[in-house]
Amino acid sequence: MTDTVRMTYREALRQGLLAALRRDPTVFLMGEDVGRYGGTYAVSKGFLEEFGEDRIRDAPLSESGFVGAGIGAALNGLKPVVEVMTVNFSLLALDQIVNNAATLRHMSGGQINVPVVIRMTTGGGRQLAAQHSHSLEGWYAHVPGLRIVAPATHADAYGMILAALDDPDPVIIFEHAMLLNVEGELAAEPGPVDLDRAAVRRGGSHATVVTYGGSVPKALEAAGELAKEGIEAEVVDLRSLRPLDDATVMASVRKTHRVVIVDEGWKSGSLSAEIMARIVEQAFFDLDAPMIRVCSEEVPVPYARHLEEAALPQVADVVAAVRQVVA
Amino acid sequence: MKPDRETVRGHLHAMLRIRRFEEKCAELYGAGLIRGFLHLYIGEEAVAAGVVPRIAPGDAILATYREHGHALLRGIPARQIMAEMYGKQEGCSHGRGGSMHLFDVSRRFYGGNAIVAGALPMAVGFGLGDRMRGTGAVTACFFGEGAVAEGEFHEAANLASLWKLPVLFCCENNLYAMGTALDRSEADTDLCEKARSYRMEARSVDGMDVFAVAEAARAALEYVRSGAGPLFLELKTYRFRAHSMFDPELYRSREEVEAWRERCPIESLKRTASAAGLLTDEDVASIERAIATEIDDAVAFAEAGTWEPVDTLARDVYARASGGSS
Numbered sequence: 001m002t003d004t005v006r007m008t009y010r011e012a013l014r015q016g017l018l019a020a021l022r023r024d025p026t027v028f029l030m031g032e033d034v035g036r037y038g039g040t041y042a043v044s045k046g047f048l049e050e051f052g053e054d055r056i057r058d059a060p061l062s063e064s065g066f067v068g069a070g071i072g073a074a075l076n077g078l079k080p081v082v083e084v085m086t087v088n089f090s091l092l093a094l095d096q097i098v099n100n101a102a103t104l105r106h107m108s109g110g111q112i113n114v115p116v117v118i119r120m121t122t123g124g125g126r127q128l129a130a131q132h133s134h135s136l137e138g139w140y141a142h143v144p145g146l147r148i149v150a151p152a153t154h155a156d157a158y159g160m161i162l163a164a165l166d167d168p169d170p171v172i173i174f175e176h177a178m179l180l181n182v183e184g185e186l187a188a189e190p191g192p193v194d195l196d197r198a199a200v201r202r203g204g205s206h207a208t209v210v211t212y213g214g215s216v217p218k219a220l221e222a223a224g225e226l227a228k229e230g231i232e233a234e235v236v237d238l239r240s241l242r243p244l245d246d247a248t249v250m251a252s253v254r255k256t257h258r259v260v261i262v263d264e265g266w267k268s269g270s271l272s273a274e275i276m277a278r279i280v281e282q283a284f285f286d287l288d289a290p291m292i293r294v295c296s297e298e299v300p301v302p303y304a305r306h307l308e309e310a311a312l313p314q315v316a317d318v319v320a321a322v323r324q325v326v327a
Numbered sequence: 328m329k330p331d332r333e334t335v336r337g338h339l340h341a342m343l344r345i346r347r348f349e350e351k352c353a354e355l356y357g358a359g360l361i362r363g364f365l366h367l368y369i370g371e372e373a374v375a376a377g378v379v380p381r382i383a384p385g386d387a388i389l390a391t392y393r394e395h396g397h398a399l400l401r402g403i404p405a406r407q408i409m410a411e412m413y414g415k416q417e418g419c420s421h422g423r424g425g426s427m428h429l430f431d432v433s434r435r436f437y438g439g440n441a442i443v444a445g446a447l448p449m450a451v452g453f454g455l456g457d458r459m460r461g462t463g464a465v466t467a468c469f470f471g472e473g474a475v476a477e478g479e480f481h482e483a484a485n486l487a488s489l490w491k492l493p494v495l496f497c498c499e500n501n502l503y504a505m506g507t508a509l510d511r512s513e514a515d516t517d518l519c520e521k522a523r524s525y526r527m528e529a530r531s532v533d534g535m536d537v538f539a540v541a542e543a544a545r546a547a548l549e550y551v552r553s554g555a556g557p558l559f560l561e562l563k564t565y566r567f568r569a570h571s572m573f574d575p576e577l578y579r580s581r582e583e584v585e586a587w588r589e590r591c592p593i594e595s596l597k598r599t600a601s602a603a604g605l606l607t608d609e610d611v612a613s614i615e616r617a618i619a620t621e622i623d624d625a626v627a628f629a630e631a632g633t634w635e636p637v638d639t640l641a642r643d644v645y646a647r648a649s650g651g652s653s
Binding site: 026028054059060062064065066067068069070071072073074075076077078080095096099100104105106107108109110111112113144145147167168169195196240243 | 419424431449453459478644645647
């Protein structure tokens with residue numbers, strides 16, 4: 001049994017980033033308030049003192065400018081980790097991400113790799129209303145050339161940043177804001193993680209719950225409740241949103257024959273729709289019941305607590321969906 | 328500085344190469360052998376001819392979709408550029424880019440970028456890379472005056488100046504952003520003022536005079552390389568041809584175009600150099616012959632080029648293959 005340390009998800013992110021900065025002098029962190037402020041979510045607290053202003057680079061509020069600078073630096077011998085405060089703000093940098101990071105390798109006939117890592121928070125649940133709470137990772141997952149990952153566990157929070165920096169392609173890491181304070185165990189000497197595979201977080205034979213990121217703990221909590229009723233739900237954490245690990249998803253579907261998809265994005269044109277489509281294409285005859293999606297209501301996320309709760313997927317919604325799919 | 332025969336011939340050769348190469352491209356476009364967008368640089372040759380040869384091999388260049396001239400003068404072989412125009416896999420971007428996306432990383436030529444101002448933030452990152460790694464290299468980023476209206480110009484200008492990065496911003500001011508004249512798109516048409524508002528050194532030069540451009544580029548590169556920070560160089564020029572092959576040119580008068588054609592950088596150089604006894608008719612003829620041979624060879628190479636098999640369509644999307652996922 002390896003030793004583990006109890007810490008928050010935020011601390012696991014911090015430890016991963018710290019390890020990355022310590023092992024490679026070409027790694028640097030750039031973004032709004034990453035330095036003197038210590039990181040909007042305190043992920044880079046204390047880094048400025050250890051690594052200096054060059055490597056912990058406070059950027060002005062110019063998302064397109066500093067994300068593009070990260071891409072350029074990645075093409076010119078550095079290993080940038082660009083932090084964007086939230087996914088909503090990243091829309092100001094869409095041009096750089098979609099038109100440059102995702103295309104340069106292909107457009108140049110394979111002459112260029114773009115080893116940039118971009119991190120951002122995503123998701124709702126903190127009453128921050130409609131410009132700080134959305135889950136737009138599905139949009140990014142639409143784009144060939146990008147790798148999109150969503151760490152849901154402490155091991156992934158720590159390890160994905162290191163794996164992303166080892167990857168020659170542009171990687172965007174989506175960190176769900178509601179996970180930041182979640183306590184969990186991290187191995188004292190965490191091993192490497194991959195960026196490709198989905199993971200079965202809880203085994204079960206009656207239904208498959210496919211989810212990722214901030215919805216993983218909700219799905220696991222729902223599975224715990226369902227187990228009391230004798231319903232064994234298998235929870236598949238996608239981990240990588242692009243590329244998608246179809247094999248792991250289909251293996252679970254072929255075992256349980258019933259599927260619930262939990263995605264904090266909206267249903268229309270979403271990642272949940274993509275997963276459903278792939279299951280239909282690849283495992284339709286294995287299904288014993290229509291699939292069910294638990295997604296955000298199709299409204300901009302509202303401020304008032306009770307309305308926000310109603311807008312986002314909740315544990316009770318997942319429980320109800322699984323009950324229905326196995327009925 | 329008094330120009331000598333060698334310099335005159337060098338400038339003329341550089342500008343004529345671009346002119347003749349693009350005239351051939353226009354002809355091939357008419358014949359349906361080149362497709363997509365084709366943005367000609369004709370009229371603006373003194374800019375690339377003055378700046379690009381002054382950029383050191385270790386420096387990086389980022390350009391726009393009107394970059395045939397820059398690519399040629401950076402040393403990408405004409406045959407590879409022409410093959411790219413054809414969409415052949417022997418092209419400098421293996422047929423994946425076309426006219427707007429010429430790349431040659433071995434020559435640190437990081438592309439034609441077809442998003443106006445899209446390369447500017449990347450140029451900042453290149454500068455950051457050189458500064459943090461202590462390479463001593465600089466980055467030259469070309470863009471049209473239309474880019475100055477984009478937020479990315481202002482973000483990049485601020486970042487480069489704030490961080491004192493070794494970036495040369497080369498603004499090719501040909502007075503029209505596609506069909507919109509500068510004074511119809513900018514409240515302040517003094518482009519240098521915008522750069523200066525970010526405390527960036529800014530200079531303006533007659534982009535139709537290759538000697539003036541070459542001297543301005545030399546001084547600008549020296550400034551940027553010294554570590555003094557970025558520099559904004561406005562090159563006042565004019566595009567003689569339409570914006571692209573689809574442009575009916577309804578936005579400017581014939582008289583205006585004719586007036587600028589009188590200032591053709593190639594004809595001007597020929598006139599002044601001949602009058603000064605630095606250029607003979609035979610000089611011009613021999614340069615033309617050499618270029619014609621080069622272009623014929625490029626076309627033959629492109630014609631003989633091959634189409635990439637469709638079954639490799641999905642390559643070069645990712646550098647690393649993913650294990651079992653899609």
